Amino acid sequence: MSDHRERAVVRPYEPRDRADLFDICVRTGELGGDSRHKYPDLDLLPTIFAAPYAELEPDLAFVVDDGTRAVGYVVATADTAEFVRRFRAEWLPRVADRFPPPAGEPGTPSEEMARLLHEPERMLLPELAAYPAHLHIDLLPSHQRVGHGRELIDTLVAALTAKGVPGLHLGMVTANTRARPFYDRLGFHPVAVPDPGPVTYLGRRLG
Numbered sequence: 001m002s003d004h005r006e007r008a009v010v011r012p013y014e015p016r017d018r019a020d021l022f023d024i025c026v027r028t029g030e031l032g033g034d035s036r037h038k039y040p041d042l043d044l045l046p047t048i049f050a051a052p053y054a055e056l057e058p059d060l061a062f063v064v065d066d067g068t069r070a071v072g073y074v075v076a077t078a079d080t081a082e083f084v085r086r087f088r089a090e091w092l093p094r095v096a097d098r099f100p101p102p103a104g105e106p107g108t109p110s111e112e113m114a115r116l117l118h119e120p121e122r123m124l125l126p127e128l129a130a131y132p133a134h135l136h137i138d139l140l141p142s143h144q145r146v147g148h149g150r151e152l153i154d155t156l157v158a159a160l161t162a163k164g165v166p167g168l169h170l171g172m173v174t175a176n177t178r179a180r181p182f183y184d185r186l187g188f189h190p191v192a193v194p195d196p197g198p199v200t201y202l203g204r205r206l207g
Contacts, residue, residue, distance in 0.1 A: 008071065008143060010151045013054050013061035020063070020070035021054060022046040028138040031176045038109050044099060048117045049136050050075055052091045056083065062155050064139065064148045072139035074152040078165050079132050080123055087120040127193045131167030131203040133160050153186050161206050168206055171199040 013021070025046040029035030039045055053075030054061045064072035077083035099114045106112040116122065123134070135156060139149055160168060169191060172179055175198065188202035 008064050008066040008148060010062055010148070010155050011065055013058055013063050013070075013073065013075070017063050017070045017073075018051070018054070021050050021073055021075075024070065024073055024138050024140055025050040027140060031173060032179060033141070039113065041099075041110065044110060044113055047095050047099060048113060050138075052087055053077060053083075053136065056086050056091065060156065060159055062152055062159075064143060064152065066143065071143045072137075072148055072152060074135055074137040074156050076133055076135040076156055076160070076168075078160060078163050080128070080134050081132070083134075084120045084123050092118065092120070125193055125201075127191055128169050128201065128203065131169035131191065131205075133165045133168040133206075135168060135170050137170075149182060150186060157204075157206060165206055167203055169201060169203040171196075171201050173198055174200045 022043065026036060026039075026042050027034050029045045029049075030038055035045060036042065050073070057075075057077050060076040060078060062074050063070035095117070099117055101118040102111040102115055106115050128134075135153075137149060137152055139152075157168065170183070170188070172183065174196075180200070183202050186204070188204045191201045191203040193201050
């Protein structure tokens with residue numbers, strides 16, 4: 001395992017990585033750990049947090065390849081407002097029938113996620129306007145804490161900077177306390193958002 005971890009390289013996402021993208025998202029979707037016990041449909045989380053980015057902005061999707069498969073990824077948008085528009089116009093019609101919104105208040109974790117899927121405008125927060133790009137990053141536990149996460153972020157930041165993007169943000173589940181020092185080390189800082197719920201928003205200036 002250590003040899004594979006050391007030989008792993010970051011490269012642009014390719015369509016052949018789609019199954020790995022879904023697998024990584026599912027296996028890290030519950031506070032960095034396996035989410036299969038919580039979300040029985042294994043396509044649900046990737047349909048919200050991974051696939052639309054790889055489909056709509058593939059030039060901002062990168063994977064860690066250990067020589068046999070993708071073991072981590074970062075996906076992003078350069079412009080959250082434009083992404084929200086395209087998510088509703090282009091992505092949601094492709095997946096809405098598979099994951100319909102709950103009829104009333106969500107009664108299960110899956111219904112809560114389905115509601116998020118149908119409310120992309122939730123990503124539009126005025127407090128984050130100075131950080132128009134946003135990202136999602138996940139690494140399989142077997143390949144964490146050896147520098148791949150930093151390399152993914154550095155690769156994304158270089159791509160965003162080349163596009164002239166002034167700032168980048170992310171929303172992390174506050175309870176995922178193991179992840180917070182990683183973002184602190186990479187120069188992200190808290191951004192105050194009213195009523196953030198279970199999420200902490202972090203921003204980083206670029207350029």
